[in-house]
Amino acid sequence: MEQFKTQKRKRKGRVTMTTVGRMAGVSQVTVSRALSEPDKVSPETLKRIQDTIEQTGFVPNAIAGALASQRSNLVTALVPSLTNIVYSSFMKTFNDSMKEANYQILLSETGFNPADEQEAIAAHLSRRPDAVLLTGIHHSSQTRRILLGADIPVVEVWDITDSPIDMCVGFSHVEAGRSVADYVHNKGYETAATVTANDERAHRRRDAFTSRLKSIGASPVIAHDCVGPASIESGRNALSDLVDRQGFRGGVVFCSSDVLAHGVIIEAQARKIRMPDQMAIIGFGDQEFAAHLEPALTTVRVDRERLGEEAAEAILARMRDEPIARTVIDIGFQLMVRASA
Amino acid sequence: MEQFKTQKRKRKGRVTMTTVGRMAGVSQVTVSRALSEPDKVSPETLKRIQDTIEQTGFVPNAIAGALASQRSNLVTALVPSLTNIVYSSFMKTFNDSMKEANYQILLSETGFNPADEQEAIAAHLSRRPDAVLLTGIHHSSQTRRILLGADIPVVEVWDITDSPIDMCVGFSHVEAGRSVADYVHNKGYETAATVTANDERAHRRRDAFTSRLKSIGASPVIAHDCVGPASIESGRNALSDLVDRQGFRGGVVFCSSDVLAHGVIIEAQARKIRMPDQMAIIGFGDQEFAAHLEPALTTVRVDRERLGEEAAEAILARMRDEPIARTVIDIGFQLMVRASA
DNA sequence: TTGTAAGCGTTATCAT
């Protein structure tokens, strides 16, 4: 049979509001309205439009929508690592809260150096997000500048400062390190060691811990700094190093993360070191497993779920043009004393 | 008339290519070219434009660019969970590979039910991504339809099928379950139990494991199914249940993830059960810690890093309009035999 | 209730 192309197709026959409208016998605007303000469209028209949409599988073009309305319904976020549960746990609640308000999250990993961050932020801003979440408070001045120029809510998390770019939700790493030092001192541990991942904030906790102990007059702290990221393996290696090469003979070990502490515990067990009397272990983060290790891990709890929610709430409040009560929210931390120290 | 136009809708002084051009004494188009094809612009003009960009902190509007060019440089991905290392590890390499090709990733969590997925996919497609990654191979027919209608590369990962929507990178969960069963049988373990998280693919591995053992003529497998997601805690509870309530007296335990297996090991240790002779443990996933537990965990390794890379490569090849060698890539799995079983 | 028209800030296509 002869087949005629009855339709002249521009572009692979993409379905737009215009085509939907044509099929439903209305104008493009009416289709737009049917989607965003259904009340303002007569029931019959609405029905016809909805049927056509269903039938064609039409999906509105949010890009065009964003360009026209100057709102992208996009929020971008930068985290140091996509695979680290510490960050993904607050991103999860942040994501959930924002999704509820109909925002999508564009997530990227920040490299370690500020130049990378700047590039990443520019890439994000080119998508014209309605808000931005950043992990950490140290940013280049150029970064701050273009962020301020974007004129959108910005929330910095997982650390705290008096002078945020816009808003800030986090806690003091220095205070956390000091608190652990005080606990250790009050418990009467004679000697202390640190096991620290390669992470700027972990370093700050370690330094605060060490200098607090020093100022209290305790004996010098032995330090093992891991080369890479935290892992069970590097925790085990760390204890081996402390014991075999640095002459650590017992006392307390403050680890920069629960994962490292876990590795230390496994290694100590393998070496038949009794915990906590011969060796006490303190972690950081209070991850899910911390309470369920043997011995249960003493650690510092940060409410990451709440952090994500507060960050979302801060952004949403600003978007609603609400008066902002506090632009800096300290969610604090809590020492979870368990069997290991 | 023209006087009115000028007064229309005055917005905040956003910097656009037009304003940059005005400042640099060229037209908007030339600014666009300076950014995308610098060679086609005279060195002096280029310099002037670049200076102006630097000075104004201009960030190109990718939304407008995407609308005009019909390419978003966006790829969207759907994973079951943002916090599960299993998924984040292949998303990391996928992300890295795509970023290298100048794509950004929009990531979302899929709920458990297919209706959620459909909604999520529609939301993603509205951003007009240049490609889509999905976790899993089971999708509603409407989902398949709008995905096909989008006419972009689609890759389904972490499972395998002969009839992918477009392309597929993964492995057979059924084969994995069977392999473990064969190993268990050859090792001569008399009794077996399973500890399984609430996850469709984990169920398939469990069922394949159980029915293979049955067909070989082994004694029935005792099963503990966790309510929530995998965790150390649920692993410990699982073993308690198996031993205290289901009368499991030893043999081998096949866990649906290394995390659960870890919990089982901790509980077994706490109960002074000797491993592997009294009780052998097998995990799934070969996560970083598996090799470093005591006893080191026997588990099934899936090369998640490679999976992410292959998925990216598949998408990129299709975008380059290269002939596609295989639309289904089986990356397989490998039994890592260690001390625990 | 529905439609018309003017953007939104780019890229693509031709001219010059």
Next chain:
DNA sequence: ATGATAACGCTTACAA
């Protein structure tokens, strides 16, 4: 090498 002009597919006045 540079520019004018038309898309791109929507939203937002404003008109009917």
